Amino acid sequence: MNRQAQAVILLLLGGAVIRASVTDLYLRYVKEGLRPFLIAAGLLLVAAAVMTLWYELRPPAPRALAPAGGPGTGHDAHGHAHHEPRVGWLLILPVLGLLLVAPPALGSYAAGQAGTALSAPQQSDYPPLPEGDPVQVSVLDYASRALFDRGASIGDRRVQLTGFIATGGDGQAILARMVMSCCAADGRPVKLGMTGDVPAGLPDDSWVEVTGRYTDRLGRDPVNDLEIPYIEVESWREVPVPKRPYD
Amino acid sequence: MTTDTDRAVPGEPGGRAAAGGVDDSVHPPGAAGGEPPRRWLGDRIGSVEVLAALLIILIIFREPIAATLDDPRIQTWTTVFVSIMVQAVPFLAFGVLLSAVIAVFVPRSFWAKALPRHPALAVPAASAAGVVLPGCECGSVPIAGSLIRRGVTPAAALAFLLAAPAVNPIVLTATAVAFPNNPEMVLARGVASLIVAMIMGWLWLRLGRTEWIRMPRRPELDDTSRGRAFWAAVRHDVTHAGGFLVLGAMAAASINVLVPERWLQTLADNAWLSILALALLAVLLSLCSEADAFVAASLSQFSLTSRLVFLVVGPMVDLKLISMQAGVFGRRFALRFAPTTFVVALLVAAGAGAVLL
Numbered sequence: 309m310n311r312q313a314q315a316v317i318l319l320l321l322g323g324a325v326i327r328a329s330v331t332d333l334y335l336r337y338v339k340e341g342l343r344p345f346l347i348a349a350g351l352l353l354v355a356a357a358v359m360t361l362w363y364e365l366r367p368p369a370p371r372a373l374a375p376a377g378g379p380g381t382g383h384d385a386h387g388h389a390h391h392e393p394r395v396g397w398l399l400i401l402p403v404l405g406l407l408l409v410a411p412p413a414l415g416s417y418a419a420g421q422a423g424t425a426l427s428a429p430q431q432s433d434y435p436p437l438p439e440g441d442p443v444q445v446s447v448l449d450y451a452s453r454a455l456f457d458r459g460a461s462i463g464d465r466r467v468q469l470t471g472f473i474a475t476g477g478d479g480q481a482i483l484a485r486m487v488m489s490c491c492a493a494d495g496r497p498v499k500l501g502m503t504g505d506v507p508a509g510l511p512d513d514s515w516v517e518v519t520g521r522y523t524d525r526l527g528r529d530p531v532n533d534l535e536i537p538y539i540e541v542e543s544w545r546e547v548p549v550p551k552r553p554y555d
Numbered sequence: 556m557t558t559d560t561d562r563a564v565p566g567e568p569g570g571r572a573a574a575g576g577v578d579d580s581v582h583p584p585g586a587a588g589g590e591p592p593r594r595w596l597g598d599r600i601g602s603v604e605v606l607a608a609l610l611i612i613l614i615i616f617r618e619p620i621a622a623t624l625d626d627p628r629i630q631t632w633t634t635v636f637v638s639i640m641v642q643a644v645p646f647l648a649f650g651v652l653l654s655a656v657i658a659v660f661v662p663r664s665f666w667a668k669a670l671p672r673h674p675a676l677a678v679p680a681a682s683a684a685g686v687v688l689p690g691c692e693c694g695s696v697p698i699a700g701s702l703i704r705r706g707v708t709p710a711a712a713l714a715f716l717l718a719a720p721a722v723n724p725i726v727l728t729a730t731a732v733a734f735p736n737n738p739e740m741v742l743a744r745g746v747a748s749l750i751v752a753m754i755m756g757w758l759w760l761r762l763g764r765t766e767w768i769r770m771p772r773r774p775e776l777d778d779t780s781r782g783r784a785f786w787a788a789v790r791h792d793v794t795h796a797g798g799f800l801v802l803g804a805m806a807a808a809s810i811n812v813l814v815p816e817r818w819l820q821t822l823a824d825n826a827w828l829s830i831l832a833l834a835l836l837a838v839l840l841s842l843c844s845e846a847d848a849f850v851a852a853s854l855s856q857f858s859l860t861s862r863l864v865f866l867v868v869g870p871m872v873d874l875k876l877i878s879m880q881a882g883v884f885g886r887r888f889a890l891r892f893a894p895t896t897f898v899v900a901l902l903v904a905a906g907a908g909a910v911l912l
Contacts (some may be wrong), residue, residue, distance in 0.1 A: 313602035314794045318568040337638030349648035359786035395798030408756045411634040417627035422816045489641035490846025531817045
């Protein structure tokens, strides 16, 4: 590929990255904290593209007038120069991924593939839940309180949590939410079993807001043989995909 | 008729130039490609035109493409692939920027002064430099390439390449956060990674051959205009290293989707098998070194030692790194360097796990 084509691809890649980071698209793939770096990187790519085009389209420097001088040549007689990387064509793929496809955040398929991520107890005593009835908690928070605190810090408070529907090991619907620490490649699910008014008739990957109470029932994730806490569902409603799909 | 002329000479080394020779009698040579006096019909088609046509076709067929992506496996693959790329772009940009600065603005004499004269001493110095620089493996490959180009002894540049992503403040902090109950993990990771980087540097001094490293010629770096050389370096490194990063990200996404975690469950019970399994998993998953600690923490069915191996091997050998190293240093180099690093990292990390954990 010649330099102009490289410049166009850099422009597209930079533009796609900037677009993804000024909209909320990037939250499907990476952590929120990466945003300023994404914008800076996108600007650098655009600048590289503009500068390349600027140097390419200006009147050629004297050395370019040497015989066999064409785009990307200038040092050998081959029609294509070895230092113009052909592998750069592949950079179209992330551009298409971001601009054309924009795949959704990880969902039930990924949740079924991986074991529940609640493994290392971060601390032994949990702070009391914030005010509110029902109190808003994340799936991760509820699950770790339910599992490692045996629900002591939840008591009989009503909790409200948002996650998506996935199919558990025994074919029952479970409530899951992906947590990620860097990008979706390291995304792992936190899974909750449901009893009581279990959301029914919803396909996998539907997002629901569940209101309920703590129950001491426990299940097991067949993938990594870890315990899965349950929640006693009192009511639920379908909700749109949240802006931040990961916990 | 021109098309026939084009087709008649593809085998010749100067195929394109010869085909262009028809034009050359009409246009001055400098006008070939990109310059205004190009004939659009019947003339050869440049990469810009190919690119434009490709994009138009893709936009037209957007609907059917989106339909094939509906399968959950393909959709998960796409998500993982895109997210690895999005995650890596800032690190790639940072690494490319730094490597372009090294390649163009830092004089060769600087490295002679900054690093110990003796190569055997330059290796630990370069490893220590890697500790300070927060970065990801995607950025350190072009930087190491630039260092070698600027006359730094390959042994030191390679030690830097291995140390920079594996031991730096961000990575060690992430490890401490991921293993709140095992602070010794941070120490073990730092020490083991540094030892591996230095061993690999010294091994290179003893066994390495310069001809294994086949770096592409970069005449544009010697451009008299610094600005032109700088932007040429940035453009080249992003398309080059970035292209190989795409290859690696595709491989890692495939592994992520195709290898279900439950397979690992059966391996976790055997101490030696689990070490080997997690070392291989680290290579295949190609996680960013800033994130791998959290994944290691969630692999709780495995022993701490095997998870340490995962953390030491991952930032030094993985699919996207192998792909990028093959691109920047040449295939002969990557074929020797990556397996050796894998073995050394595995042994050192297992040893460190036995002593420290």
